[in-house]
Amino acid sequence: MKNYYQIIKIFFISFIFINTFFCKAFAAGPDAKITKMNFSFDGIFGVIDKASARRGLQVYNEICAGCHSLEHVAYRNLLDIGFSSDQVKEFASQFEVMGEPDSDGEVNMRSAIPSDRFVSPYLNDNQAKAYNNGAIPPDLSLIIKARAGGASYFYSLLKGYEDVPEDKEPINGYYNIAYPGNVIAMPQPLYGDDVEYEDGTEATMEQEIIDLVSFLAWTAQPELNDRKSMGFRVFLFLVFMTSVLFLSYRKIWKKIKG
Amino acid sequence: MSNTKNGKGVIGWIDYRLPIFSTLQHTLVDYPTPKNLNYWWNFGSLAGIFLMIQIVTGIVLAMHYTPSVEGAFASIEHIMRDVNYGWLIRYIHMNGASFFFIVVYIHIFRGLYYGSYKSPREVLWWLGLIILLLMMATAFMGYVLPWGQMSFWGATVITNLFSAVPVVGTAVVEWLWGGFAVDNALLNRFFALHYLFPFLIVGVVILHIVALHTHGSNNPLGIDRKGPQDSIPFHPYYTIKDLFGLSFVLTIFAAVVFYAPDFLGHPDNYIPADPLKTPAHIVPEWYFLPFYAILRAVPDKLGGVIAMISAILILFALPWLDTSKVRSATFRPIYKKFFWLLFIDVIILTWVGGSPAEGHFILIGQLATIYYFAHFIILMPIIGIIETPRPLPNSISESVLNKPIKG
Numbered sequence: 004m005k006n007y008y009q010i011i012k013i014f015f016i017s018f019i020f021i022n023t024f025f026c027k028a029f030a031a032g033p034d035a036k037i038t039k040m041n042f043s044f045d046g047i048f049g050v051i052d053k054a055s056a057r058r059g060l061q062v063y064n065e066i067c068a069g070c071h072s073l074e075h076v077a078y079r080n081l082l083d084i085g086f087s088s089d090q091v092k093e094f095a096s097q098f099e100v101m102g103e104p105d106s107d108g109e110v111n112m113r114s115a116i117p118s119d120r121f122v123s124p125y126l127n128d129n130q131a132k133a134y135n136n137g138a139i140p141p142d143l144s145l146i147i148k149a150r151a152g153g154a155s156y157f158y159s160l161l162k163g164y165e166d167v168p169e170d171k172e173p174i175n176g177y178y179n180i181a182y183p184g185n186v187i188a189m190p191q192p193l194y195g196d197d198v199e200y201e202d203g204t205e206a207t208m209e210q211e212i213i214d215l216v217s218f219l220a221w222t223a224q225p226e227l228n229d230r231k232s233m234g235f236r237v238f239l240f241l242v243f244m245t246s247v248l249f250l251s252y253r254k255i256w257k258k259i260k261g
Numbered sequence: 262m263s264n265t266k267n268g269k270g271v272i273g274w275i276d277y278r279l280p281i282f283s284t285l286q287h288t289l290v291d292y293p294t295p296k297n298l299n300y301w302w303n304f305g306s307l308a309g310i311f312l313m314i315q316i317v318t319g320i321v322l323a324m325h326y327t328p329s330v331e332g333a334f335a336s337i338e339h340i341m342r343d344v345n346y347g348w349l350i351r352y353i354h355m356n357g358a359s360f361f362f363i364v365v366y367i368h369i370f371r372g373l374y375y376g377s378y379k380s381p382r383e384v385l386w387w388l389g390l391i392i393l394l395l396m397m398a399t400a401f402m403g404y405v406l407p408w409g410q411m412s413f414w415g416a417t418v419i420t421n422l423f424s425a426v427p428v429v430g431t432a433v434v435e436w437l438w439g440g441f442a443v444d445n446a447l448l449n450r451f452f453a454l455h456y457l458f459p460f461l462i463v464g465v466v467i468l469h470i471v472a473l474h475t476h477g478s479n480n481p482l483g484i485d486r487k488g489p490q491d492s493i494p495f496h497p498y499y500t501i502k503d504l505f506g507l508s509f510v511l512t513i514f515a516a517v518v519f520y521a522p523d524f525l526g527h528p529d530n531y532i533p534a535d536p537l538k539t540p541a542h543i544v545p546e547w548y549f550l551p552f553y554a555i556l557r558a559v560p561d562k563l564g565g566v567i568a569m570i571s572a573i574l575i576l577f578a579l580p581w582l583d584t585s586k587v588r589s590a591t592f593r594p595i596y597k598k599f600f601w602l603l604f605i606d607v608i609i610l611t612w613v614g615g616s617p618a619e620g621h622f623i624l625i626g627q628l629a630t631i632y633y634f635a636h637f638i639i640l641m642p643i644i645g646i647i648e649t650p651r652p653l654p655n656s657i658s659e660s661v662l663n664k665p666i667k668g
Contacts, residue, residue, distance in 0.1 A: 047520060075338040141532070144338070148523060149531035183541075223531075226341070226348040233349075234519025241512040248505040255501050259296055259493060 036180045037152045037159045042213075044154075044220050047235065050228045051221045056084040058200055059218025062211050065198045067143060070135065070189075073121035075144035076222050084221055091117045098122040138188060147216070147223040154216050156181065161212045164191040288474065293492035294499050295480035297657050301375075302478065302499075303506035304368040309466060310507060311361040316459050318354040319403075326406065328452035330445045333408035334533045352522040358400050359525045360514050362548035365393065373579075374600055376588030377479040383580040385472040390576055392465050397549070399458040402451040404546055409530030414543045416451075417443045422556075425563040442536070482660055483588025484653055491657035542617050550614030551607050557618050558630035568630065575637050582637055584645030592651040596644050603636045 043052040060081065063073070078095035082088065095115040100122055102113035115122055125131040131139040141149075150156050163181035167174055176186045193215075195208035204210060221227070276282040325344050327336035340347035369389070372378055378386035405416045420437050424430040439446030477486065486492055493499075517524065525547060529540050545553050555572050559565035575582075590597040606629050613626040654660035 075335070075342065080342070145531040149528050151528050153528075230348065230352075230519055230522075234515065237515050237519065238512065241508060241515055245505065245508040245512055248501065248508050252501045252505045255497050259498065 034185055035183045036163070037156050038162075038181075040155045040158050042154050042216060042220065044217070044224075044227055047231065050231065051084070052217050053085045054202070055214045055217035056221045057086065057218075058202065058204060058210075059214035059216070059221075060084070061198050061200065062193070062215045063143070063218055066192050067215070068121075069124060070140040071143045072123035072125070072140075073144050073222060074123060074142050075120070076225075077118060077120045078115060079117040080225060083225060084218075088117075095119060136188065140189070143219055143222065145223050147220050149223075154220055157219065158212055158216050160187075161193055161215070162208070288470065288495075289500070290494065290496040292474060292495040293486075293489070294478055294495050295486060295491060295657055296493045296498075297480050297482060297660065298478065298499070298502075299481050300502075300506065301367070301371040301481075303503055304364045304371060306503045307364040307507060307510055308361065308368055311357055311364060312459065312462060312466065314357045315354060315361060316463075318350050318357060319456070319459065321350050322354055323452075323456060326452075328406070328449050330408060330448055330534070333406060333448060337407045349518075352518045356514065356518050356522060356525060358403065359546070359548065360510070360517075361396065362400070364510070365396065366548070369393070369576075370604065372479075373603075374590045374597075375479055375481060376483050376583065376585075376590070378579045379583065379588050380580065381476045382472070382479065385469065385476075386580065387577055388465055388469040388472055390573065392462055392469060394573065395458055395462045395465065399455060399462065400546065400548065402455040402458070404530075405448065405451050406455060407530060408448060408534045410532040410534055410538075410540050411527045411530040411543070413443060413534035413536065414540055415545055416447065418543055419545075420447070422562075422566050425566045427563070479588060480657060481589060481591060482654060482657060483592070484657065487656045487658075544615055547611070547615070550612075551610035552614070554610040554614035554626045555630045555633065557614075558623075558626040568634075572633065575634065579637065579641075582641045584642045585648065585650065587650040587653065592653055593644075593648055594651065595648045596641075599636065599640055599644060603633070606632050606636070 043049055043055065063071075078091055081091050081094065086094070095117050098115040098119075098121075099112045100115045100119055102111050104110050125134065128139055147154050147157060152159070159181035160179060163179040165178055165180055167178040171178070171185075174186045176188050177190055178185055179187045193208055193211050195211065196206050197211060198206050200206050224230075272282050322340060325336065325340045325347065327333055337351070340351050342348075344350075372386065372389070401415070401419060405412045420434060420443060423437060424434045426433055435441060437447070438444065439450060477492075480486075527544065527546075544550070552569050552572055556565045556569040559568045585593060585596065587593055590600050609625065609629045610633065613622050613629060616622045618626070
């Protein structure tokens, strides 16, 4: 038994060591302040709050979508956060996409259908650059997974706009305490009351940010709810199987160990 | 299996002509194994199982992946979102690579501790190191396939290392790239080779097992078996022990796959590759960090590459660098301490490899690199000569019967 504990001990200690050091390397610079938040989707039983994610779609659609694409998400995916089939069709139909060539080879615009992916605000990358001083606003599909700090970073960033401190030199952009380097090209997008929620929730700045984070946590990890519930069952099964195998092992080895 | 000798029955008939069943019988059932193996001996079979997990999930992923610079990143998202349980298969494959390295590194450290590289197991040890080299190449090419920022810049940094080769360096790099930059040609050939290499690994694993079974497993005492009383058949004793160990490790694996699937990865790899935008810190996957630290510890590019490659090549010479006749560190009081120092040194190298190459990290990395090589080139030969080993037990069975042996 001693060896058994030793293995677990060394395994875990080195694992934790390596990863603490490793993660440190990814953390944003010392000039970025990130507030660690608890979201509905954190933890073992945490799930995406679908009502919040639906409100988040409204925030995305009315505020963010002006500049940021969501290219990996299809309108049909919205069924997952509780929209009905008709709502998805209606939502998709307000956007226009390039249609398929007709029999004369003409390509016409058509309204989007649920199987289309979210329509980009730009025709192409060059247009995106031209509209935004040469930089393409990042696609938001994976943004929660694509930044160190994840959802907490994103939350802190949207809340992190402040006036430029007097001791800093004039900057070319906006001052944000959560952004690495503190100078960000994106102006503050949310102030509160930027949208009028369809479900009547009061649109405070905090509420809008949390809803947007819920929505983008879902776009980044649409499998999150399934993954966690399946994981729990798999984990329980494996704990059970490990116990049974351990007892079998003890029984079989009795002959040898006496 | 007595009937197989006469070729009775379908199995017997086949086995008489192609001894596949009796080979399996000898390998997985009868194989006489030392009766005193501890849990550290679980990691060999674990490594084999993770190899199988990687191959199976990898083949499924390859059915849905698109190897092109335009399509690669989106096809990964297609797998994650549209393919049935694609997210599960990909997360198993991503984290399976990490776990494969964890169990292999433990397997290697076990060999270092118990002197498993010593005569007559030198070739067994070499084959293991060849597997490690193939694994590293495979993992590196696999990490490039999603074509995220770290994929692209990792590939750029590592392939550029070949430019350090005198005279033909640039030509070699352009040959590797199939062009003048890391681009579609490289992605395509990496995909082809990433698919090929695991099967090469399987081949070397078979040789590794043949070499293992030629002289049998080493054991925690490091002494040779004196007779049949020291051995037990592999089945059921070690099959059940390996199954228990497997189930235990799979439980940890499941916890990571389902609850922290991106914990071991880098967030930047969820940003599509952009040749015009260099990430703030380019870091490889965690299992390359010690070698990355050694690479960066040498101020000269060619020197760094040589040091990094030597860090593994030096292990091939271990059977001769270690001058002690005693295999197991259990009976080697001085070597045992230095073994753990080496372990700590590798942890430090991992930490330095993941940190930006600036300030005190540079010095720590250089010292840790020097210590790494000193351990093998200077300390090991000297310790073997000056050390007085503790008395070895007469036989495995005697030791098993009398008192428990502390690892």
